[in-house]
Amino acid sequence: MLRFLLFALAIGNAGASHAQTAPFASDIVSYTGLHLAAHEGDVDEINRLIAAGADLNIRDRSLRTPAHIAAFASHDDALIALANGGADMNTLEDGIYDVLTIAAVANDPEMVSLAMQLGNKPDLITSVYDGTALIAAAHLGHHDVVARLVAGGAPLDHINNLAWTALIEAVVLGDGGKDHIKTVQILVEAGADKSIGDRDGVTALQHATSRGYTEMVDILK
Structure with missing residues (x-):
């Protein structure tokens, strides 16, 4: 039941991150x-x-x-x-998006850095999910953008209204491939809190383990 609920939420949130029009x-x-x-x-x-x-x-x-x-x-x-x-x-x-989140979803690292330089706040709450540009980028595996947002001071452990952080989204909504692996690595090395769980207390490590994402598991351990 839990896996079905997570899958349904993932589908809904996946659409939301691309809901910018x-x-x-x-x-x-x-x-x-x-x-x-x-x-x-x-x-x-x-x-x-x-x-x-x-x-x-x-x-x-x-x-x-x-x-x-x-x-x-x-x-x-x-x-x-x-x-x-x-x-x-x-x-x-x-759609409750700012310039920074638009650039993050578009995987435009240069504009992401530029937007912050021009005063776009990396901690701004965006989207109907009360997320951030970092969560949107992590969800999509845009690791170059993630790195720039982290360097710009984006909050690593913001929890959206799905009870997910950027780290959890990179696992739950990712495909376990190299882009999401790199995203997880950047977040962990930056100091993202690995102990934070979702609404059911399931951590990013536990999600990665259940999905067989062995490289993510190694990073998260």
């Missing part, structure tokens, strides 16, 4: 001003609009700011221009 074509054709400039990575236009007094935190219909759009489009220079102009780097769109 990039702008649809219908959104893009409606964009003007900073949203359009951010989508196109047009730094000159962004700077012109800022000088003209444009609202840096204007929202589209999904509550995305121009900074969110720049993140979805992987336009680093556009994000820098927006942040330098005074854009709020810690706003959440309607």
Whole structure:
């Protein structure tokens, strides 16, 4: 019964980590001003609009700011221009994601580091699961992103509303492959608390053991 429940939760959370919704074509054709400039990575236009007094935190219909759009489009220079102009780097769109978590899910290490440099807080609570960018990255096995978030001071032992930490998610929602193994290694070496259990008290080590993830087991021991 427990294994079935964990599987059901894993499926639900797996969808959630990808629940960020990039702008649809219908959104893009409606964009003007900073949203359009951010989508196109047009730094000159962004700077012109800022000088003209444009609202840096204007929202589209999904509550995305121009900074969110720049993140979805992987336009680093556009994000820098927006942040330098005074854009709020810690706003959440309607899926409850910030720039940092968008970049983490997209496996964009450079933008992850940049977002933190520009003031995006690594301890921000994001998603309907009350998680963090680190949990999202660990779940997906994005170990380069995990390493950068750890270096940036992301909380290692935050527990989301599924009662899972980044370490537990890397095991429970991972596939036991090299990317998730590396993720577990980074988290353990950084000092993640291996003793934390889920709602049933099952630790990351116990989850790894039950799944036959021998390399993870060796790291977690």
